[in-house]
Each structure stands twice: as C-alpha cells, then as structure tokens.
Amino acid sequence: MPAIGVFDSGVGGLTVLNALRARWPGEHFIYLxxxxxxxxxxxxxxxxxxxxxxxxxxxxxxxxxxxxxxxxSASTALLERPMKSDVPIFNVVEPGARKAVEVSSGKRIGVLGTRATVFSEAYVRAIHRLQADTEVFQQPCPLFVPLVEEGWLDDPVTNLIVYRYVSAVVRNNIDTLIMGCTHYPALRAAIAKAAGPEIQLVDSAHGLIEDLTRIQPLEAKGGGKTQILCTDFSPRLEETIRLLLGPTPIDSLETVDI
Amino acid sequence: MPAIGVFDSGVGGLTVLNALRARWPGEHFIYLxxxxxxxxxxxxxxxxxxxxxxxxxxxxxxxxxxxxxxxxSASTALLERPMKSDVPIFNVVEPGARKAVEVSSGKRIGVLGTRATVFSEAYVRAIHRLQADTEVFQQPCPLFVPLVEEGWLDDPVTNLIVYRYVSAVVRNNIDTLIMGCTHYPALRAAIAKAAGPEIQLVDSAHGLIEDLTRIQPLEAKGGGKTQILCTDFSPRLEETIRLLLGPTPIDSLETVDI
Incomplete structure (x- = not known):
C-alpha cells in the first residue's frame, strides 16, 4: 500500500503526524x-x-x-517555487490561511512565524487570494523554536518572550492570530494568555486534514506503520521524538544521507 | 601571498577575524x-x-x-576526528583551555558551550591534558546563540536567561569560566554580572594569537584583503556581518556552493 510522506526540517511536524495518524490509523506514514x-x-x-x-x-x-x-518555512518555499510531482503535495500555509479567513470576524489577521515565513509574505498572499480586503500583520518570532527545543514550555522566561512578540502584533487590533510554525502550538497556552480571550488562535495545520480527504481512499482502520527518517541523529533527538509522538509506536527510526 | 583561512558555521567567528586582522593587518584573510x-x-x-x-x-x-x-563546535569535532592537512589547522578549544588553566587559581574551571561542545567533553580533555587535577564543570547554553542573533544583548530577558545558565555552573565554586562559543563574548557584560567579580572570564579565542605566531612570517603592516564567503546569503546576514566587522572594510562578499 502506498504511504503518505510527511516532511519537516525537524521534529515540529510530528504534531502534524500525530493528527494525521489519529484521523487515519490504517495509513503507512513515512516522516522525514x-x-x-x-x-x-x-x-x-x-x-x-x-x-x-x-x-x-x-x-x-x-x-x-x-x-x-x-x-x-518549507511550505513557503514550495509556494514560491512549486515543484512538479505526480503525487499531490500538500502544504500547511494554505489550509492555515483558509481557516483564519473562516474564523476572522473583523478581517484583521495576525501571523506569527519564522523570519523566512514572514519575509516571504506567503500567508499574506494566501489570505489575499481568499479575501482581498483582509488586513494582515506579521511578526517574526525567532526565539520560539529554540525555547521549545530547550523544553521551557511553562516558564516565566518563555512567558516574557511570548508576551513581547505577541503584544507587538496584537496592538494592530487583530481578531485572529495564526501560529505559523509547527513548533508554536507547543506554546499555545502562553500565546493564548498574551493574546487575550477575544483573539481566535489558528494552528497552521488546522485545515490540512480537510485537504487530505481529497485523496481517496484513505484507511480509517488501525494497524498502519510509522517510519521515521532523519538526516542527523542523537539520543536527545530520539527522546524528543518519543515525547512528541506520545503513545504512537515507532516501527522504524533510521538515519539517512540525502 | 598565501592567505589565512578562517572558518565558522556562522558569523560568531568574525570576532576572531577582527582580532587576527588587528594583530596582522597585512595578511589576506578568507572567511568561510x-x-x-x-x-x-x-x-x-x-x-x-x-x-x-x-x-x-x-x-x-x-x-x-x-x-x-x-x-x-567545529573545533570539538576536529579534535575528535583530526584531519590530515599540509597547512596547519588551528582550533579555538585548545588555546581557550590553556588560557583557563593559566589564570585559574583554585583549579575549578567552568565551561559554557553549545550542546555539541559540552557533550563531546573536548574542553574537559584539553584541560586535563594540561593539568590532570583540575575539576571542570560544564553547562550547555542553547539559547545564547539565538539571543545574540536576535540582537537582544542588553535586555532584561537575556539577563534572566544568562543568570539561569551561569548560576547553574557557578554554584560549583569555580574560579574561572570559559565562554566556549564564539557568540558568547557578545554577552560578556551579562555573563560577568551573573558570575560575579571573583570569577575570571576566558574567551575561547584568547590564546589563539599566541598559537598563530608559530607560523612565520606574518605580515604586521597594513593593506591585507578581507574576503567573506558564505553558503547562504540574505540582506540581514550582510547587515550582521558589517555590524560585527565594524570598521574593517570587506573586499569581497560572495555566496558559494559547497
């Protein structure tokens, strides 16, 4: 049975893999x-x-x-320079933008992202393709990924940094805020607190499952394999992978040379 | 005239390049x-x-x-797996260790470094080769590099994070502390404050100039070129390079494919 390939620069995308596996437990997933x-x-x-x-x-x-x-960041690059492929390639920017447009009541959307994602303006373009009169305010948050990787999730230092980045974008009177990096949902509690209760938080992978249902048939019954490939391996990486995957069993974990 | 190649993963090593250029202004330096x-x-x-x-x-x-x-981190890997070469290859770990052993009065040395540097124990071995009865206490500081790259040098958030890492190693009654990453001297003021006035701070590149005087003759008179090569380029990178190099003119700045 053909597998579904999931690709990320690191381990942040495992949160996406978890969501896909929960929805389609019979599928074979290969995560790179x-x-x-x-x-x-x-x-x-x-x-x-x-x-x-x-x-x-x-x-x-x-x-x-x-x-x-x-x-x-990879989705952004792919939207900028699309690849030819005979299997469908899905990204996390377009479904995130779609979800944000759906929930935004006042057409003022904030985007938190890496420097590459913000600089590319991929979310701005994806939102404007759906609804041209929406105002989009972006904020690069280069310290979020290292904080998550250091494991300082519920920490006063992290709250301070989150507050600094989030308040810089919230002051534009946004009603919706996209967490535009797969690491950021790990900081959801701190981001929600800094943004306040009136702002809708959107996970960039939110609409992805709807997109994937376009490829039929997908296996809804259990028993699918999970295979992890990484280009650099360390015992600490394996720990992080197991932590992020939770109860999902790993059928193989290999280091590959690209 | 043959050049001196200087290699770093990023821009932190430009502080080393500055020191070398100040000492030998007539040399041609190629920084990768x-x-x-x-x-x-x-x-x-x-x-x-x-x-x-x-x-x-x-x-x-x-x-x-x-x-x-x-x-x-690169010096550490090189000490672990030495390369054959017909030109001398210098690293920053050995001179840093030598300087620390020289200034340590109580033979209790702390090392701040990246995860790779700490995990490899390269400083521990380099110090013990010089003086076996020295106690070495290491502390990985994975957030220092992103903080420096975000430019938050004189910032309450940075002071909090510096205090957390530094106090974890200082509590071992060290008398000397090695800043074991070329980015860390940018946080010298915060590190010195957190360590307290009794602890000697050692920059890993401190003893490097003494090592380099072994290769004769070096050009002490001005007029040498500075050539910068990088494997990924962005306008922001050029800004950071110019900021770190200060008044040193750049003769060429190219992107190369390795």
Missing part, C-alpha cells in the same frame, strides 16, 4: 526530518527551496500516495 | 561561514565532522598558509 540542516526558518528562500526539493526527491524513492510538507 | 547549515552546536559530532571536512576541503581551493577553525 532534515535534522542535519535545521532550522530552515532563519535561512534564505533560495537555500530552503534547494533543501525542500532534495528532501521531496528523496521521499519519492518510496511508494507514496501523497507528500505533506509539515513545516511552514 | 557555513550559513546554509548552521547552527552546528545542536547537531551530532558525526554530522559536524562531515561539514568541517567539506568546508576545510573547500577552503583548500585557495592558496593558504593556515586554517583557523573559529567555532567551538
């Missing part, structure tokens, strides 16, 4: 983490595009029915 | 920053070793009299 070259979010779109092309080409060595790019 | 794959400090020694070998091999396309590895 480009841990040797992460992070993508601080690099140029030119370099990110090269990495994305190499990673997707590598995943195509497997028998796949779809590829999910579960990383906002 | 592997910005497409940075940071090294969170990756495995296996992957870092591969990158270091590729970068030094690339630098060897130029006519060089020496290579300076101005990055602690």
């Amino acid at each position: 983490a480009d841990t040797a070259r992460l992070p993508y979010g601080s690099k140029s779109l030119h370099t990110i595009s090269q990495y994305v092309e190499q990673c997707i080409a590598f995943l195509r060595n497997y028998d796949l029915k779809a590829v999910v790019v579960a990383c906002n | 920053a592997d910005t497409a794959r940075l940071p090294y400090g969170s990756k495995s020694l296996h992957t870092i070793s591969q990158y270091v070998e590729q970068c030094i091999a690339f630098l060897r396309n130029y006519d060089l009299k020496a290579v300076v590895v101005a990055c602690n």
